[in-house]
Structures are given as C-alpha cells and as structure tokens.
Amino acid sequence: MxxxxxxxxxxxxxxxxxxxxxxxxxxxxxxxxxxxxxxxxxxxxxxxxxxxxxxxxxxxxxxxxxxxxxxxxxxxxxxxxxxxxxxxxxxxxxxxxxxxxxxxxxxxxxxxxxxxxxSVVVDPRHWGSRLPVPRTPRFLDELQEAVICGVQVRLGYVDGKGAHTERTIHPLGIVAKGSRWYLVSHTEVGRRTFRIDRVSSVQLTDVPVQRPDGFDLAESWREIADEVDRKSTPLQAHAVCAPEAVGRLRMVLGGRLEVGDATPDGRIEIVIRGYNEYALAGEIAGFVEWLEITGPQAVRDHLAVIGGALATRYS
Structure with a gap:
C-alpha cells in the first residue's frame, strides 16, 4: 500500500x-x-x-x-x-x-x-450461515472515535426482538467478525457486546471511560466468542479417533473440536460440541471408519439409525 x-x-x-x-x-x-x-x-x-x-x-x-x-x-x-x-x-x-x-x-x-x-480486532470466523459482507454500519466512525478518545457514549439500541433502549456505555473496542461489526463495552451491569448495525443513535459525551484494569480487547473478545459458541452448541460428545482423521475433523468442525491425549491403543481422545444429538450424528456419520463415539448414548443411537438406513438403501 x-x-x-x-x-x-x-x-x-x-x-x-x-x-x-x-x-x-x-x-x-x-x-x-x-x-x-x-x-x-x-x-x-x-x-x-x-x-x-x-x-x-x-x-x-x-x-x-x-x-x-x-x-x-x-x-x-x-x-x-x-x-x-x-x-x-x-x-x-x-x-x-x-x-x-x-x-x-x-x-x-x-x-x-x-x-x-x-481499537479494532478482526475475527474472520462466521457465526451461523455465511452472509454477504454488509455496508459499513451507520455509526461505526462515531463509535471508533469514542473508543480512541476514551469517552462515554449515550447509545440508542434496537435488540433482536425489536425493543428500543437507551443507555450510557463505556466503549472499549470494536470487533469485525465475519460479516458483522460489534462494539465491546463496559456498562453498569458489566461487560456487554452490541451489534453496530442495530445501533440507532450515538451521542459522545465528555465524560472519560472507566476502563477495567488490565483490559485487552483481543483477549476479551476471545472470551465473548467462546461463550457464544458454548451457548450455541450446548451438547458435548466424547469420542476416540484415529490420528489420521483428526485434521479432517478439524476442517469440518473448526473450534467445536477439542483434542485430548492419546489412548493406549494409539487413538486420540476428542470432544465435539454440537447443537443436539441428531444434528451432531448427521455431521460425523461420514467419519465412522475412524471415529468411535463413547457418549452420550443418544448420539450413538442416532448413528445406529443412520447406519441402518444407509445399509437398507444401498445394500
């Protein structure tokens, strides 16, 4: 450049x-x-x-x-x-x-x-389905100005249910994640994250931000993103996997795969997060050659049903 x-x-x-x-x-x-x-x-x-x-x-x-x-x-x-x-x-x-x-x-x-x-962190991963990159949110420049100048903001906001609120916040940083922009802030009830495309009004004040001791935007965002991921994928399935399949699983599951220690027979202990038993079974059915689910039993049951259906159709 x-x-x-x-x-x-x-x-x-x-x-x-x-x-x-x-x-x-x-x-x-x-x-x-x-x-x-x-x-x-x-x-x-x-x-x-x-x-x-x-x-x-x-x-x-x-x-x-x-x-x-x-x-x-x-x-x-x-x-x-x-x-x-x-x-x-x-x-x-x-x-x-x-x-x-x-x-x-x-x-x-x-x-x-x-x-x-x-003042800005970029997280390229998407939550949910991929969306086209939107136009720059209306109040992005004003909010970044508040972050850089370290001043509180009177913020108008419309939540996911359409309810409109106004509050005074302490803007701490801005995150670009996938196709969205988010504002990380400190409020009277603790740390909160706002989607910038839902902001309806911004009024900068001359009151300094109260910045939590040791605050780091990148670290704070990792905590927020991990919590969102945990809430959106509440199910945990435990399994053992052939070592050569771990990389393929990671390509499919991304951050929902946790890799543990090797077992005495050389396989790898893993934990997979998913939305529910049925959806997770469908995702991993193609890995049956390398993967053995040890729990919960409901995932094993759904895999057995899928296997039976495949055998009936293609035998």
Missing amino acids: RADRLVATLLLLQQRQQVTAAEVARELEVSERTARRDLEALSTAGVPVYSVQGRRGGWRLLGGARTDLSGLTASEARALFLVAGPASTATPAVKTALRKLVRALPEPFRAQAEAAAS
Missing part, C-alpha cells in the same frame, strides 16, 4: 530531520529504489521534501517541519495508526514501520494514535 509508505516516510523525516534513501529502505523494509521513488513522489506532489547533494546529503523536510508534520492533525494521526492495527489490509512490514514511528508524532497526538492501533 503505497499511501501508507508515503506517510511512514514523512514520519521518518520528521523524526530524523534528514534521511537517505538507504535508511528509508531499511526502516520500511523495501528496496532502495522504491524508497527513492517514494521520496521523489512526495516532492513532486508538493510536500516540502527536498534532496541535499554531496557526501553528507540526503532528504529533508523544508524548515524541519518537526511540530506539525506539514499539517498532520490529531484525527489524521489517529487514521494513520489505524493502518497499523489488526483490521488493516496493510502489509506486515508497513504495520511494523508505523508502530516504530509512533514516537515521531508530536506528544499531544501520541496517546490517541496508539489507541487507534489497538
């Missing part, structure tokens, strides 16, 4: 006052030719970047430009470091460079820029 490299190059110029193409290439992990082309592009575009010839030469920003990075605003700095966050499509090299260069920002911008880099 060339635009990301250009901004990162500007930050590097601000930090060091003068750089060579070789230094830019090393910091941003690109070729020296690419670094030189980017520096020339900045100058051609009207950014006050100029080259200094000679043995001690290099590239400089006109007048040093050390306080405002040629007009970089606080909101632009936050946007820059969203590029370095996990939701970005920037390359790992660009993300690493931007994180290194946060120290080049003016002090008033630094805290919010760092907050922007950790």
